[in-house]
Amino acid sequence: xxxxxxxxxxxxxxxxxxxxxxxxxxxxxxxxxxxxxxxxxxxxxxxxxxxxxxxxxxxxxxxxxxxxxxxxxxxxxxxxxxxxxxxxxxxxxxxxxxxxxxxxxxxxxxxxxxxxxxxxxxxxxxxxxxxxxxxxxxxxxxxxxxxxxxxxxxxxxxxxxxxxxxxxxxxxxxxxxxxxxxxxxxxxxxxxxxxxxxxxxxxxxxxxxxxxxxxxxxxxxxxxxxxxxxxxxxxxxxxxxxxxxxxxxxxxxxxxxxxxxxxxxxxxxxxxxxxxxxxxxxxxxxxxxxxxxxxxxxxxxxxxxxxxxxxxxxxxxxxxxxxxxxxxxxxxxxxxxxxxxxxxxxxxxxxxxxxxxxxxxxxxxxxxxxxxxxxxxxxxxxxxxxxxxxxxxxxxxxxxxxxxxxxxxxxxxxxxxxxxxxxxxxxxxxxxxxxxxxxxxxxxxxxxxxxxxxxxxxxxxxxxxxxxxxxxxxxxxxxxxxxxxxxxxxxxxxxxxxxxxxxxxxxxxxxxxxxxxxxxxxxxxxxxxxxxxxxxxxxxxxxxxxxxxxxxxxxxxxxxxxxxxxxxxxxx
Amino acid sequence: xxxxxxxxxxxxxxxxxxxxxxxxxxxxxxxxxxxxxxxxxxxxxxxxxxxxxxxxxxxxxxxxxxxxxxxxxxxxxxxxxxxxxxxxxxxxxxxxxxxxxxxxxxxxxxxxxxxxxxxxxxxxxxxxxxxxx
Numbered sequence: 001x002x003x004x005x006x007x008x009x010x011x012x013x014x015x016x017x018x019x020x021x022x023x024x025x026x027x028x029x030x031x032x033x034x035x036x037x038x039x040x041x042x043x044x045x046x047x048x049x050x051x052x053x054x055x056x057x058x059x060x061x062x063x064x065x066x067x068x069x070x071x072x073x074x075x076x077x078x079x080x081x082x083x084x085x086x087x088x089x090x091x092x093x094x095x096x097x098x099x100x101x102x103x104x105x106x107x108x109x110x111x112x113x114x115x116x117x118x119x120x121x122x123x124x125x126x127x128x129x130x131x132x133x134x135x136x137x138x139x140x141x142x143x144x145x146x147x148x149x150x151x152x153x154x155x156x157x158x159x160x161x162x163x164x165x166x167x168x169x170x171x172x173x174x175x176x177x178x179x180x181x182x183x184x185x186x187x188x189x190x191x192x193x194x195x196x197x198x199x200x201x202x203x204x205x206x207x208x209x210x211x212x213x214x215x216x217x218x219x220x221x222x223x224x225x226x227x228x229x230x231x232x233x234x235x236x237x238x239x240x241x242x243x244x245x246x247x248x249x250x251x252x253x254x255x256x257x258x259x260x261x262x263x264x265x266x267x268x269x270x271x272x273x274x275x276x277x278x279x280x281x282x283x284x285x286x287x288x289x290x291x292x293x294x295x296x297x298x299x300x301x302x303x304x305x306x307x308x309x310x311x312x313x314x315x316x317x318x319x320x321x322x323x324x325x326x327x328x329x330x331x332x333x334x335x336x337x338x339x340x341x342x343x344x345x346x347x348x349x350x351x352x353x354x355x356x357x358x359x360x361x362x363x364x365x366x367x368x369x370x371x372x373x374x375x376x377x378x379x380x381x382x383x384x385x386x387x388x389x390x391x392x393x394x395x396x397x398x399x400x401x402x403x404x405x406x407x408x409x410x411x412x413x414x415x416x417x418x419x420x421x422x423x424x425x426x427x428x429x430x431x432x433x434x435x436x437x438x439x440x441x442x443x444x445x446x447x448x449x450x451x452x453x454x455x456x457x458x459x460x461x462x463x464x465x466x467x468x469x470x471x472x473x474x475x476x477x478x479x480x481x482x483x484x485x486x487x488x489x490x491x492x493x494x495x496x497x498x499x500x501x502x503x504x505x506x507x508x509x510x511x512x513x514x515x516x517x518x519x520x521x522x523x524x525x526x527x528x529x530x531x532x533x534x535x536x537x538x539x540x541x542x543x544x545x546x547x548x549x550x551x552x553x554x555x556x557x558x559x560x561x562x563x564x565x566x567x568x569x570x571x572x
Numbered sequence: 573x574x575x576x577x578x579x580x581x582x583x584x585x586x587x588x589x590x591x592x593x594x595x596x597x598x599x600x601x602x603x604x605x606x607x608x609x610x611x612x613x614x615x616x617x618x619x620x621x622x623x624x625x626x627x628x629x630x631x632x633x634x635x636x637x638x639x640x641x642x643x644x645x646x647x648x649x650x651x652x653x654x655x656x657x658x659x660x661x662x663x664x665x666x667x668x669x670x671x672x673x674x675x676x677x678x679x680x681x682x683x684x685x686x687x688x689x690x691x692x693x694x695x696x697x698x699x700x701x702x703x704x705x
Contacts, residue, residue, distance in 0.1 A: 121588035121639055125615075133617065136644030137588050214590015214614050254593045348689045381688060383670035384640050458596050465597045466604075469692055479691070572614060 007038035035419035043421055052369070052411050054328075055320070056313035058424065059412040061332035065369030068408045089172065091118030091142035092385065092497045093505040094512060095153030098143045103157060104499050114167030114200070115154065118142030119180075124215040126176045126561030129509045139505030141384060142172070146509070147554045149516045151183040152190075164188045169200035174209050175217025175571075177202040178226050179557050181241075182547035190552070201242040201291060204230055207268040207444065208247050210571070211453045212254035217561060220449050222568035224275050225539065231276040233544045235286045243286070244272060245293045251453075252296025253344050255461020258307045259427060261295050263434035264453055266315060269333075271444040273323060283323045284330055292335040297342040299357060301364040304340045305414070306423035307431075309368055314431045338362075338370040346381050349477040352489050354378035355390075359397045366407035367414055372398045379493060387493040513556070520554040528553055529563045536567035579703060582630040584612040584621045586649070589639035594667060598634070598695065605696045618648040622656050631703050634664040642669050642677065650681040662702040666690070 011034070023031030037043075052060030062069070091098055102115060119142040122134035128146050129138045138144045145151060158167060164187065171180050181202055185195045206223040209216045216223065227244065234241045248256075248265035256264065269292070276286055295311065297304045316331040325331060341361025346354040355378035362372035374397050377390030401407050414420045438447060447453055467473040474480045528550035535541040543564075550560055583599045585592060592614060599609045610628045612621060625633050633653075637645060642665060653659045662683035669677070674685045684698050 125588055127588075133588065133615075136641040136648075137639060140640045209590070214592060215588075216590075254591075255597075348687055381668070383668065458593075461593050461597050462600045465601065469601070478689075 004038055004041050007036050011036050011038050035417075035422055037418060039418050039422045040425075043425075045416065048421070048425070049412070049415050055316055055331065057316050057332055058309050058313050059415055060369045061312055062369075065408070065411060067366055067369050067371055067402075070371070073403055073406065073408060089116045089118055089170075090496070091120075093139040093500045093502055094144055094509045095150040097139070097500045097505060098154050099156050101497070101500060113162060114158070114169040116170035117154070117172065119171070119173050120144045121215065123557060124173055124176065126179075126217045126557055126565075128556045128558030129506070129513050131558055136506070138509050139502065144505065144509045145180070145183075146513045146556045146558070147516050148183050148186055148551045149512065149554060151187050155187060159191075163193065164191065165193050165197040167199070171200065171202045174203055174206045174213075175215055175223065175226075176557055176561065177204040178230055178544055179547050179551065179560055181230065182544055183551050185238075185544075185548050186552045189548075195238050197240065198238055199240040201245050202230065203247065203293070204244040205246050205268065205272075205293075207271060207448050208250050208265075210448050211264065211268075212251040212256070212457060216571040218564060218568045219571045220445060222564075223571070224271070224445065226543070227272055228275045228279050229542045229544050231272070231286050231290075232279050232281060233542055234289060235276075235281060239289075242289050242291050245291050246272065247293035249294050249296030249343070251457055252298075252342060254457050255344075255464060256296075256457045257460050258295070258298060258304060259430045259434055260453075260456060260460060262307060262311045262314075262427075263431045263438070264457075265292065265295060266311075266318065266431070267435060267438045267444045267453075268448075270318065270322070277323070283319075283325050284327045287319070287323075287325060287330045290334070292333045294335055294338055297338075297340040297345075297361055299341060299345050299361070301340060301360055302420065303423060303427075304361070305364045305368045306420055307427040308338075308340075308370070309424045310427035310431055313428055314435075335370075338365040338373050340365045340370075341375075343376045343380065345475070346376050346378070347475055347478050348381040349482075350486070350488055351379050351382055352491065353477060354381070355393050355397070358394070359401075362398060363401050363405065363407060366401050366405075369408075369411060372401045372407070374398055382493075385496040387495055389491055389493055391496075516554050517556075524553045525550070525555045525559070528555055529559055532560060533563040533566055536564050579607040579632065579699065580610065580628065580630040581607050581699065582610050582612065582621070582625045582628060582633045584616055584624075584633065584635050585614045585637075586612075586616050586618055586621050586635050586645050587637060587639060587641045588615055589637055589641070589667075590614055591638045592636070594638070595634075595636035598636075598666065598692075601692045602696070602699070605692075607699070618645060618652050621649065622652045622658065625653075625658060625661065626656060630661065632662045632664065632699060634666060636667050637665065637669070638667040640668075642667070643673060646677050646680055646682050662699075664699070664702075666695075 019031050049058045050056055052065065053063030090101065120139050121137045121141055122129060122131065123145045127134045129144050143154065158164060169184065171177065173180050184198060184200065188195055188198055204227060206216060206227060210220060231243045234243045246265055246269045248261040251264050252261035277283060295308065315333045319325045319331040341358045345357055358374045362374050366372040374394035377386035377394055379386050379390045438444060441447055441452065464473060468479055471479060532543060532546045532550060535543055535546055547560060581602060583595050585595055599611050602609050610630060612624055646665060649663055653663065663681065664684045665677060665682050666686040669685055669687055677685050683702050686695055
């Protein structure tokens with residue numbers, strides 16, 4: 001303690017006698033600070049940092065970080081082609097467009113050799129392509145899926161050594177996730193592949209849709225029931241299927257602060273877990289199949305990295321102390337993506353600068369043992385669907401970080417830094433306090449329903465927006481350094497979806513839908529839909545087996561959702 | 573029009589896109605600039621948007637789209653505004669809109685298109701001059 005007081009005295013003396021006068025000479029209101037042991041009062045390395053793979057997991061969630069395990073130096077993956085395709089996320093046009101895209105792109109757009117599918121908005125919201133509200137949106141931000149037929153087409157070439165039991169699929173869809181899951185089960189059954197062998201991840205995180213992304217389909221309570229259905233069904237029948245990918249980055253993108261993004265993600269996660277526990281499941285029986293996408297990020301990379309380190313201990317305590325998980329492997333959050341630089345930081349002006357932004361973020365991601373994923377592609381602000389060139393840049397930057405900078409060679413290299421540990425402690429406290437506040441205000445479901453979280457995020461977004469207007473916050477090339485002598489550099493771009501005739505996609509999808517409507521047995525479809533509507537009235541029923549029956553008869557997503565809306569109502 | 577009257581602007585999310593950070597932020601900026609903002613909420617149809625514009629007697633309409641559906645929505649909006657004889661109210665669009673589509677949107681009758689390149693000042697000035705004309 002006397003040491004700490006001595007540091008405090010010395011630091012204060014230095015600040016008053018040296019730093020502040022020097023700053024004044026340069027007209028600096030806030031001269032750069034220095035952190036010392038005085039900022040880490042009570043710090044205990046063993047208790048506050050520990051070793052990788054051990055509680056409190058601050059030094060790392062795994063004994064060997066994912067970065068080194070999957071992308072490490074000496075690994076063929078790290079040096080090889082897979083880096084470019086590891087996080088492919090793609091979808092556009094019709095099922096046949098996407099099927100052909102996977103072939104022509106030779107693996108681009110695929111993740112773990114399986115597709116990581118983006119769906120169009122009508123599919124995400126539960127509208128058929130011929131719904132008048134879908135006009136102009138079909139096949140736009142992702143692939144259009146109306147019936148199982150579309151899934152059969154998308155997965156046509158996933159056979160043999162790329163069969164459904166060999167690959168892992170990702171579906172970025174929430175409100176209608178269980179219907180998409182049912183399509184995958186039906187597709188596998190038709191091919192004679194047992195559902196127990198299927199691997200994949202539906203995003204299935206509906207709370208953040210209400211808060212920040214806006215594709216909610218059913219009211220909150222009924223949406224939560226659907227999530228419960230996913231978890232209970234998969235725990236019983238599909239042990240290799242992840243049930244949910246809980247996401248913070250959409251909230252961060254919508255304007256949440258880094259603390260709000262992490263705290264709200266954990267609050268949402270706890271609500272889903274409680275739903276499954278209330279359904280009678282043991283925490284350790286299902287938690288291993290839940291995952292997190294990521295928390296988003298921003299350009300203040302030390303703060304981003306420290307907040308992520310703080311998140312590790314906060315989550316470990318939730319799992320150990322609140323949910324009483326008995327398996328320490330379940331005390332870490334499973335998260336493979338990292339987006340430390342964020343997407344919202346990317347600018348349309350001088351877009352190559354975005355590559356610099358994400359590379360800095362990825363380097364800090366690597367320094368806390370997370371994957372150096374370069375998101376977003378530098379040209380994302382120019383329009384939907386990035387270029388082949390952006391993919392090359394992202395892959396190469398990650399390779400440089402690993403192979404040339406060798407940032408994966410030492411674990412938690414910033415551990416013990418006075419500044420970094422101070423930040424980690426600060427964010428640990430702030431995330432915990434935000435979670436306590438959510439609890440004291442009535443809990444996650446109530447607050448999502450009231451719009452409290454959304455309002456908090458909008459408030460943060462507006463506050464930041466105003467700082468951009470006054471110049472308190474700067475984006476290079478946006479609100480500073482915009483004089484005539486600055487030059488715009490845009491490299492040659494080969495659009496990702498150049499091979500797809502996007503303008504005709506809607507028309508072609510309507511033809512696909514009409515054809516299947518004529519071919520199918522309407523009576524069988526009606527009978528399936530009636531069963532769904534009746535079962536929906538019984539809160540205890542798991543609807544997924546009925547969805548499987550219905551999609552096998554080529555019931556449409558819109559029809560199934562309408563049957564549910566008759567009972568649940570509709571969310572907006 | 574009476575120049576002392578507050579400008580009334582309808583801010584709308586038309587189509588299925590649920591990203592509303594932009595529309596909410598800009599609404600707040602326009603309010604600070606002295607305008608009255610009426611916000612529609614998510615997933616409005618062009619017909620609902622035009623009806624609200626008439627009922628609320630707004631001076632100008634702003635639509636936010638980040639889902640690439642801007643061309644078809646703009647065409648529907650322009651047609652419905654003509655049909656309802658409110659084509660004198662300037663129609664603005666904002667969001668993720670590729671440069672090559674901005675010219676096309678202006679050709680079919682969109683008065684102004686704003687992207688993340690646009691500054692608040694630019695938007696506010698544009699609205700004032702569009703209404704005067």
